[in-house]
Amino acid sequence: MAWPRATRRYTVRLGVSMTVYVVSLLAAVYLVGHHRVDGPLAWALAVLPGLAIVGAFYAIGMLIVETSDEFVRMLIVRQVLYASGIAISLATVWGFLENFELVPHIPAFYWALAWFFGFGLGGMINRVTLGASGQC
Amino acid sequence: MRNRLKVLRAERDWSQQDLAQRLAVSRQSVNAIETGKYDPSLPLAFRIADVFGLAIEAIFLRD
Numbered sequence A: 001m002a003w004p005r006a007t008r009r010y011t012v013r014l015g016v017s018m019t020v021y022v023v024s025l026l027a028a029v030y031l032v033g034h035h036r037v038d039g040p041l042a043w044a045l046a047v048l049p050g051l052a053i054v055g056a057f058y059a060i061g062m063l064i065v066e067t068s069d070e071f072v073r074m075l076i077v078r079q080v081l082y083a084s085g086i087a088i089s090l091a092t093v094w095g096f097l098e099n100f101e102l103v104p105h106i107p108a109f110y111w112a113l114a115w116f117f118g119f120g121l122g123g124m125i126n127r128v129t130l131g132a133s134g135q136c
Numbered sequence B: 001m002r003n004r005l006k007v008l009r010a011e012r013d014w015s016q017q018d019l020a021q022r023l024a025v026s027r028q029s030v031n032a033i034e035t036g037k038y039d040p041s042l043p044l045a046f047r048i049a050d051v052f053g054l055a056i057e058a059i060f061l062r063d
Helices: A005-031 A040-066 A070-099 A110-130 B005-012 B016-023 B027-034 B042-052
Strands: none
Touching (some): A005 A040, A040 A110, A070 A110, B016 B027, B016 B042
């Protein structure tokens, strides 16, 4: 069976976001990390990988909006709830531990990584509890 | 909520995929509804009723 239109659009959006992420991260590490550029160009290059990850969040949000199958939409919403709950909880607890100097500082972009981990975990929980995974 | 989807499908010799195509939903949606893991919205319940030519209460039953 062919992929639904919403899934195809999600795949394209995610593919574009991840491509921009990899290319911009490599460029930022090489050019900004080694002080080959500075000023506004350095800022633009440094912000691009983060914006690419925002693009992935946008792709998931639009997937929810455009998915016409209500059961599949519910699966994705559940994944997003697991992802958000896990990421916010981890960030909050880590923040307090860090504040009392009990754990080392970690860059904030790791919470996006925790979110995607939660998104995947939500898919597995959907699979176990509802027999279908949603979206990866 | 219980339902008679499996029986009604069997009477018409439809697979879950056949019913899914008639409803314009995924096969996993039909499976989730049929096994009682997901209760459909009222609009989808009406579409299911229309596909089988029955009233909603002839398909979906109170627990």
